[in-house]
Amino acid sequence: MKAWLLKDFGLDNLVLDEAATPEPKAGELLVKVGAVSLNFRDKAIVDGIYEPHLVPKPLIPVSDAAGTVVAVGDGVTRFKVGDRVNSHLYSRWLDGEPGPNEPDYCFGSPLPGGLAEYMIIHEDSAVRAPDTMSDEEASTLPIAALTAWYSLVDYGQLQAGQTVLVQGTGGVSIFAVQLATALGAKVIVTSSRDENLEAVKKLGAVAGINYRTFPRWEEEVLKLTDGKGVDLLLDVAGGDGLNQSIAATKAAGRIAQIGFLTGQTTKLSLMPLIFRQTNIRGIAVAPRSSFDRMNAFLNQHAIRPVLDQVYSFEEAPQAYEHLARGAFGKVVITVS
Incomplete structure (x- = not known):
């Protein structure tokens, strides 16, 4: 089969090559890949800044x-030939709390990923793709949509009428706007681009804050929430900005720490954290059971992914470059 192989760190070392077509073992599915979508994790793996000690070479990312x-x-019962399925990042995290070694069983590193004509997915890990979505649309769900869903619902316990702040307008953030709006919450979005803030308002956000125009964006959040702060904040930036996230969240509010776009370390001011009694939880996607519940919700509310651009299989490097520049929604690669 044709496959993109990461032979060393750096996008120049991602090479379109031939690889053996895998054969399904007991309990496994052989999936002809229709499309894949890119996440910041995928770029970080290629760049060598995401758990580099776990990345085998060559790797199908x-x-x-x-x-x-x-x-x-042999023994497969959950799916049959002809069914459309999604991969699920944490292939062994099926329900409940995560185990201590879930990262050892992630697709796209260290397990082979989907940037190839075929991939293996264990039947227990696979998720039935929504019938209403194309492969390109469904490929956006496993990390971006599910991370947003888990942050809002399983962790955030978001209720109608509450307020949530979402950072940025990438894949996770756009899904968060759509999902939170469907849940009846009020959504505030931060971005460096006014045009993106206007676009997210059309998706349901009630307000947008340009953090370059307002570097102390947390003060703007307090103005929008009568001085209280938001009930839930989805932090995709990380870095020292976490201190601003704490200031923007209500007393005893929740922060879902999702990303590290501005840094993997932070200098945290403990007194505001303590006095505001803020709950912070690191979010690394979700179990498969949450994925199943989310897909039912997506169908019920007719939510469709926002695709920024779709690239051909041969244009995979250009798709990575697009992601590096920033995307409104998801960057997708059609495989077959």
């Missing part, structure tokens, strides 16, 4: 895929 089952191993 990209965790998030949608495709069609074309063969099954």
Whole structure:
């Protein structure tokens, strides 16, 4: 089969090559990949800044895929040939709390990912793709949509009428706007681009704050919430900005720490954290059971992913470059 292979760190070392087509073992599905979507994690793996000690070489990258089952191993009962399925990043995290070694079983590193014509997914890990979505649309769900869903619902316990702040307008953030709006919450979005803030208002956000125009954006959040702060904040930036996130969140509010776009370390001021009694939880996607619940919600509310651009299989490096520049919604690669 044709596959993109990461032979060393750096985008120049991502090479389109031939690889053996895998064969499904007991309990496994052979999936003909229709499309994959890119996440910041995928770029960080190629750049060598995401758990580099876990990255095998060569590696077929990209965790998030949608495709069609074309063969099954012995004993498979959950799916049959012809079914459309999604990959699920944490392939062994099925329900409940995560185990201590979930990162050891992630697609796109260290397990082979979906940037190839075929991939193996265990039947227990696979998720039925929504019938209403194309492969390109469904490929955006495994990390971006599910991270937003888990942050809002499983962790955030977001209720209608509450207020949530979402940082940025990338994949996770756009899904968060759509999902939180469907849940009846009020959504505030921060971005460096006024045009993106106007676009998210059309998706349901009630307010937008340009953090370059207002570097102390947390003060603007307090103005919008009568001085209280938001009930829930989805932090995708990380770095020292976490202190501003704490200031923007109500007393005993929740922060879902999702990303590290501005840095993997932070100098945290403890007194505001203590006095505001803020809850901060690191979010690393979700179990498969949450994915199943989310897909039912997406169908119920007719939520469709926002695709920034779709690239061909041969244009995979250009898709990574697009992600590095920034995206409104998701960057997708059609495989077959």
